[in-house]
Amino acid sequence: MSPLSLLARLGRLALGALAAVGRVALFAISTFTHMLRPPYYPREFALSLLQIGWLSLPVVGLTAVFTGGALALQIYAGGARFNAEAVVPQIVAIGMVRELGPVLVGLMIAARVTSSIAAEIATMKVTEQIDALVTLSTNPMQYLVAPRVLAALITVPLLVGIGDVIGIAGGYAVAVHNLDFNAAAYLKNTVDFLEPLDVISSLVKGAFFGVIAATMGCYYGMQSGRGAQGVGSATKSSVEAAAVLILAANFILTGVFFSL
C-alpha cells in the first residue's frame, strides 16, 4: 500500500469518526430542544421513570452492596501492609462516592436501560411503528426520546446516591462484622471525612451518565437497520457506546472536579 493511499484511508477513518460524533451530538441537541417544546407526554414520562428508576433499584443495590463489601476487605488487607488498616471507612466512602458508585451504577444502567431502550425503539423502527407515529402527527423525538432521556437525567443521580449509601453500608457491614471495627466510630469517620464536593460530584456524574445511557439507547434504536439483525446490532452498539462514553465522561468529570 502506498503511503498516500494509507494516508487517504486514515483520513477517511478520521472523517468517519468525526461524522459519527457529529451525528450523535446533533441527536443529543435535538433531544434537548424537543424536551422543552410541547406537546409533552406525561404518561410516557411516568412509564420511563418507573422503568429507568424504580425497576433499576434491585440491580443497583446489589451491585453497590457487593462492591462496598469487597472494597472494605481489599483496603483492610492492603492497608495492613503498612499498618493503615484504620483508613477503611474513609477510603470506602471516598471510593464509593467519588468513583465506584457513579461508574458502576452508570454501567449497570447501560446494561439494563440502554439495551432495553435500543431494542424497543429499534423494533418499533423495524416494524414501521416509528413511521406510523409520524403519520399520526406524533414526533418520535418528543414521544419516545425526550421522556426517556429526561427520566434518566432525573433518576440516575438518585440511583447513584442510593448506590453510594448502600455501598458504604456494605463496607460498614463487612468492617463491623468481619474486621472488628467499632460501629459508631466507623460511621463517624465516614461522615466526617466526606465533603460536600464528593457528594456533588457523584450526583453530577450520575446525571451525565444517565443522559449518556438513555441517549445512546435512543440514538442507536432510531438508527437501526432492517430486520432482527438490525435490532441486534443496534442493541449491541448502543451498550458499547454508552459504556465507553460513560467511562470517558467519568475520567473527564473526575478531572474537572478534583484536579482543576
Added chain:
Amino acid sequence: MTQDQSPPPMIRMDGIHKAFGSNRVLRGMDLSISRGSSMVIIGGSGTGKSVALKSVLGLIKPDAGAIYVDGKPAGSGDRDAFLARFGMLFQGGALFDSLPVWKNVAFRLQRGALKRPADEARAIAIEKLRRVGLKSDVADRFPAELSGGMQKRVGLARAIAAEPEIIFFDEPTTGLDPIMSGVINDLIREIVVEMGATAMTITHDMSSVRAIADTVAMLHDGVIKWVGPVADLDQSGDPYLDQFIHGRAEGPIEAVR
C-alpha cells in the same frame, strides 16, 4: 384543452426516483390520482409500491422528482396539518404494541388538534373496530394477543379513525380469509363513496382490485407500466399487465427477481 379547467389531482407524483444504495427502486414514477377516486397499484413484490406510498407521506425522501398534494408541493407548509389529512394502513399493521387495541385506533383522537375526551375517543374506536369486523371485546386486548389478520384490521380501523380525506392501504387483505377480504373490500369502497375520500391501495389480490378500484396502475421496473380504468383491465393488450393479472410464470416479467 379540457384538462386545464379540471381541478388539480389530489395526488400527483412527477418523475419520482428513489434508490437504496445500488438498488434503484423507483426510476421516474409518474402517477396522478383524482380527488375522491380509488386508485389501486399492483405490481410484483419488491417493485417499490410501499416506497411510493411512503414517499408521498414524506417518510421516505425521494432522490429526485416532485410530489403534489391538492396542487401544493408535499412537504411545504405545516407538516402536522399535512399529515392530518392522511390515514395509512401499513403493510405489517405497525400497531403500537405498548398500547391496547382501542388506544391504537384512537391514537390520533387522543392528542394534538383532533383531541377528544377519552370516553368519546373510545366510543369512536369501538365503532371503527366494528366496521372492520371486530367485536368490542378486542378493544382492551394488546396487539400481540391478536392474529395477523386481526392486527391488519385494527390497523385499518386506526387508518380511518379520524376520517381522513386521503387514505393509503398497503395490502389491506393480505393474510385475511376470503370472507373477511370481501368485508374489507366493501369497507374501502364505502369509505371512498360515502366519505368522498381519495384512496390509494396496494394489493396483489385481483378480486380486491376489481372490487376497490376506479383506476388501476401497474408498477414495474420503477415506472408505471400501465394505468387505466378498471374496466379496461382485461382488454389492455399490455403483455406485462396480462401476465400479472393472470398470474402466468411465462411472459415479459421475470419470475426470478
